[in-house]
Amino acid sequence: MSGLAAKKIAVRFDAVDALKNIDLEVPAGSFVTLLGPSGCGKTTLLNVISGFLKPTDGRVYIDGIDVTDTPPERRDTALCFQSYALFPHLSVEENLVFGLRQRGMSGADRAKRLRDVVGQLDLGDHLSKLPNQLSGGQQQRVSLGRALTVRPSVILFDEPLSNLDAKLRETVRHEIRSIQQDFGLTAVYVTHDQNEALAMSDKIFVLNKGQLEQAGTPQDLYHAPRTRFVADFVGSANVMQARVVSRAQVDVWQVVTPLGPLMVRSDTPPEADNVLIAWRAEAVIMGHDPVNAVTAKVVRRSFEGAYTDLFFDVEGKTFRVQQTETNLVAGEDMTFSILPDNIVFLSDSVSKVAS
Amino acid sequence: MTRPSPWFIAVLLLPGIGLIAVFIGAVIYIAIAQSVGFYNLTGDSGFSMEFWEKLIGRKSYWTAVRYSLFIGFWAAVLSVAVAYPLALWLRKPFKGSLTISAILKAPLMIHGIVAAFLFLNIISYNGLVNQLLVWTGIFDDPRRLQNDSGAVGLLFLQVWKNMPFALLLLTGAVQSIPQDTLNAAQDLGAGTVERFRRIIAPLTVSAMQAALIIVFIDALADFTFQTTVGPTNRQSLSQYMEFFRGRGRWNEAAGVGVTLMALSLIGAVLMALTARLIFRERPIARVVTWYETRRVEAQT
Numbered sequence: 034m035s036g037l038a039a040k041k042i043a044v045r046f047d048a049v050d051a052l053k054n055i056d057l058e059v060p061a062g063s064f065v066t067l068l069g070p071s072g073c074g075k076t077t078l079l080n081v082i083s084g085f086l087k088p089t090d091g092r093v094y095i096d097g098i099d100v101t102d103t104p105p106e107r108r109d110t111a112l113c114f115q116s117y118a119l120f121p122h123l124s125v126e127e128n129l130v131f132g133l134r135q136r137g138m139s140g141a142d143r144a145k146r147l148r149d150v151v152g153q154l155d156l157g158d159h160l161s162k163l164p165n166q167l168s169g170g171q172q173q174r175v176s177l178g179r180a181l182t183v184r185p186s187v188i189l190f191d192e193p194l195s196n197l198d199a200k201l202r203e204t205v206r207h208e209i210r211s212i213q214q215d216f217g218l219t220a221v222y223v224t225h226d227q228n229e230a231l232a233m234s235d236k237i238f239v240l241n242k243g244q245l246e247q248a249g250t251p252q253d254l255y256h257a258p259r260t261r262f263v264a265d266f267v268g269s270a271n272v273m274q275a276r277v278v279s280r281a282q283v284d285v286w287q288v289v290t291p292l293g294p295l296m297v298r299s300d301t302p303p304e305a306d307n308v309l310i311a312w313r314a315e316a317v318i319m320g321h322d323p324v325n326a327v328t329a330k331v332v333r334r335s336f337e338g339a340y341t342d343l344f345f346d347v348e349g350k351t352f353r354v355q356q357t358e359t360n361l362v363a364g365e366d367m368t369f370s371i372l373p374d375n376i377v378f379l380s381d382s383v384s385k386v387a388s
Numbered sequence: 389m390t391r392p393s394p395w396f397i398a399v400l401l402l403p404g405i406g407l408i409a410v411f412i413g414a415v416i417y418i419a420i421a422q423s424v425g426f427y428n429l430t431g432d433s434g435f436s437m438e439f440w441e442k443l444i445g446r447k448s449y450w451t452a453v454r455y456s457l458f459i460g461f462w463a464a465v466l467s468v469a470v471a472y473p474l475a476l477w478l479r480k481p482f483k484g485s486l487t488i489s490a491i492l493k494a495p496l497m498i499h500g501i502v503a504a505f506l507f508l509n510i511i512s513y514n515g516l517v518n519q520l521l522v523w524t525g526i527f528d529d530p531r532r533l534q535n536d537s538g539a540v541g542l543l544f545l546q547v548w549k550n551m552p553f554a555l556l557l558l559t560g561a562v563q564s565i566p567q568d569t570l571n572a573a574q575d576l577g578a579g580t581v582e583r584f585r586r587i588i589a590p591l592t593v594s595a596m597q598a599a600l601i602i603v604f605i606d607a608l609a610d611f612t613f614q615t616t617v618g619p620t621n622r623q624s625l626s627q628y629m630e631f632f633r634g635r636g637r638w639n640e641a642a643g644v645g646v647t648l649m650a651l652s653l654i655g656a657v658l659m660a661l662t663a664r665l666i667f668r669e670r671p672i673a674r675v676v677t678w679y680e681t682r683r684v685e686a687q688t
């Protein structure tokens with residue numbers, strides 16, 4: 034199999050389990066994102082893939098070859114560092130061809146690769162500058178170019194955009210994705226920004242405390258989160274407890290929740306009688322619908338530009354509803370309904386979450 | 389806060405730096421003046437190139453110059469060469485690393501003459517080294533290792549004494565390189581040697597230059613080690629100077645002194661420049677790159 038595979042990776046630092054039993058598959062040419070909060074082990078996993086860290090357990094394969102014992106300098110991976118890590122004493126040009134020199138490529142081939150990448154990333158005006166003479170965005174592009182010139186089997190990104198301002202971040206995000214597609218690169222991208230992950234990835238692996246929470250396409254994760262963590266971390270869904278009362282149809286369950294009785298349509302049955310369910314703030318219809326109607330008082334309203342968040346409290350918990358157009362203000366009652374299709378059963382048991 | 393006037397600063401500095409400048413200036417002036425016939429302690433004073441002519445005409449003068457340069461050069465290069473791996477090894481703290489680095493710096497606190505006698509004892513005819521070599525069967529009988537004519541023992545002692553200086557300077561420099569930078573180089577295919585050549589050495593070249601200069605000047609003017617463990621058939625410049633002084637030939641002694649000062653300056657500058665050229669400027673690589681780019685441009 035070509036591409037990248039990591040099988041049953043475990044990393045232990047003294048008493049801390051930084052990674053536990055991680056399985057990662059990145060088919061050749063695809064763009065995979067590792068998403069998770071700070072300290073969940075994203076960088077650690079990248080270090081295992083690029084060879085800077087030997088896993089306590091598990092193997093790493095690149096294009097089907099076991100590279101677990103291959104040192105970083107002989108692995109066909111290239112890493113884009115969060116800090117850029119450009120060589121401060123070398124010109125942009127020398128930074129860009131560094132990897133090619135190490136591979137002993139001839140001057141003519143080097144010049145050709147350089148021209149390609151310089152054109153792609155629009156670095157032509159900066160070739161003779163030193164890194165400290167560049168803006169953050171330019172440095173970021175050099176760091177990207179330095180990894181691209183070697184045409185690695187696997188390219189790795191460790192939060193490459195976190196030092197850029199919001200506007201630039203969006204531009205470069207698209208740049209990275211289109212370059213990855215043009216070159217057919219196999220990419221692993223680390224971020225803690227769910228928007229970035231959703232927008233860029235073919236597949237997302239959500240990590241939490243060193244463990245894999247869920248893997249799937251952006252749509253899967255967004256619409257069918259399996260755990261409370263994923264539901265909350267990806268797009269901050271509303272999560273609440275529910276008691277299953279009856280099975281109304283093959284794929285429809287009747288549950289009782291703090292918001293009242295609701296119908297849930299799900300391909301998978303709930304794992305217990307007391308479960309957690311999640312629904313997306315924007316997946317509601319305003320107005321009185323015969324199914325799953327909820328009435329609540331708006332306690333806070335927050336205009337976010339493209340949409341408006343409306344908050345309401347039930348049993349001491351705050352819920353959020355999102356509308357693109359609304360005249361509702363705080364203090365008013367609103368009635369909306371959550372379609373049964375838009376509610377999902379989570380697999381964490383209630384007791385586990387409560388503890 | 390307003391900045392005090394530069395004159396005021398100069399006046400404040402005068403008792404310290406001013407005094408140093410006066411003393412150094414006086415020494416250099418006397419040495420140069422004496423070497424051209426002034427301040428003659430025994431005969432008539434007056435300008436004369438006679439002492440220089442005599443000095444330059446002597447074969448032993450040139451032998452001493454060559455020998456001192458040899459010791460200075462190799463002491464500097466070897467000290468730096470030994471200090472680098474140690475500095476890199478101690479770059480990231482680990483259990484016991486503080487103790488190790490303290491032990492490595494111990495020679496700074498042991499006086500040269502003490503170290504020299506200790507060393508003599510260890511390598512003496514009945515000393516530890518001979519015992520060990522005979523016991524392991526490498527030597528059939530003890531051999532004379534003291535004052536070897538190749539100056540190996542002397543250089544060893546020079547490195548032992550001077551390496552900590554280099555280590556002190558290089559440790560700081562090496563620690564200031566971010567781990568990410570080294571990882572980036574390794575990730576792009578640079579092994580240990582290439583990482584040193586392309587990243588570590590260029591980024592620490594200033595500390596390397598400082599270390600080379602300090603060790604070079606110290607070893608060039610060595611008297612203590614040379615007279616205790618150095619080859620007996622050779623004379624260092626300091627020894628040569630002492631030889632003249634002992635015979636009351638102050639003008640020639642001053643000539644050798646001036647030679648020492650000049651060589652210190654020139655040698656230090658040359659070593660520093662060479663280090664920078666090799667590791668930072670990379671003139672040959674630049675020419676090759678320029679040529680190759682030209683060729684590619686010509687083809688297209």
Ligand SMILES: Nc1ncnc2c1ncn2[C@@H]1O[C@H](COP(=O)(O)OP(=O)(O)OP(=O)(O)O)[C@@H](O)[C@H]1O
Pocket residue numbers: 046047049051069070071072073074075076077078225
């Ligand atoms: N060398 C190390 N020694 C001990 N613990 C470590 C080491 N490196 C990382 N850890 C621990 O492993 C865990 C995962 O760290 P890691 O750097 O992979 O997190 P991350 O997901 O990249 O976080 P961030 O988003 O903040 O970069 C953390 O709890 C961290 O403290």
Ligand SMILES: [Mg+2]
Pocket residue numbers: 075076077191
């Ligand atoms: Mg990280």
